[in-house]
Amino acid sequence: MPTRPLFATLFYEAALAAPDLIAELDEACRALAEEDQAGRRWSRDHGYRGYTSYASLNDLPVRDPRFADLVRLLNRHVAAFAADAAFDLGGRRLKLDSLWVNVLKPGGAHSAHIHPHSIVSGTVYVAVPPGAGPLKLEDPRLPMMMAAPTRQDDAPEMLRTFVTAAPQPGSVFLWESWLRHEVVPGSGKNPRISISFNYR
Template sequence: MSQIRSLFATRLYRAQLSEQAPAIDTDELEASCWSIAEDDEAGQEWCEANGYPGYTSYASLTDLPWRFPIFADLVAALDKHVMAFAEDLEFDLGEKTLVLEDLWINILPEGGTHSSHIHPHSVISGTTYVAMPDGTSALKLEDPRLGYMMAAPARRKGCREELKTFIYEAPKVGDVLLWESWLRHEVPPNMSEEERISVSFNYKWE
């Protein structure tokens, strides 16, 4: 009898931050993101010099949990989500664990985009969503085999999710998405007139 199986799964974790204590006030988190963005002159200069749309603290600040207590609460919740995902992935962590490597703010204006990329040297990456106005962009995830498909025909419209070349995941405010750091992803142009605000992060194994 013939048999067809799906191999080499690519896992995506999605949950509400509130599923893991402490609870996070997204209004306070949004206000904190704006406050930091307005004061971070080094970050503003980096964004301008590098043609980065909107604002990111990625290249300027490494101490968000020290600056605002709500980011410390956020990390405490993320730690639990990440360990739940690691359990699903059946990682053998041995005597090591997964620890936060970096955490940064993204404020994406109308028309702003984050081009396709991966997060080298990390194990799990993710984003939690602070402001997602109507019309803003979903997260676009790319099949990691895409570069090897060469002469393969396109998939049929409406094919099964695990066979699609790209997945568009539309998170809501308060959601957290996690994926393995080798998974290529991007944020298509923000079509909303309002800013799309998120906090992204990487976890490493040590």
């Protein structure tokens, strides 16, 4: 074959396989959205349509054992992703650096961004109502494509400029932290609840 793919960008998708924990996390996330006044204020001041604990709470696994249970499961998924990516970690494992709750109201979005100072980022999905916005991933080479033509509508996923991933409750998505991604506005009528995190 004269053409072969190079420089793969990996995206990990799996199920948390813990429906009882997802139900418990749903309750925990909704409670935080009601009780965390600092997070509500930050969300309002920064135009976040809904609630996030991103700038207000940095100790969720210590504060609530339900989040600690989640981290134990996420550690396994992140280790599997690190192995798939052939990371040379010198016998060490990636460790959780930060974890935060997102309760996105209907019509809410999160513009394209990266996660500096971490190696692996991801999200576990707690509530995904019909019509909720998917995760949109951007080809990291996009700024350097210059005169490249657009791709055909039926191009294979590995050749597309943007790829969307539609989660289900319990989905775990992982990617390298330099990969630009965003949450697309959805048409759902109920909040989209997720828990995002970084490992380094």
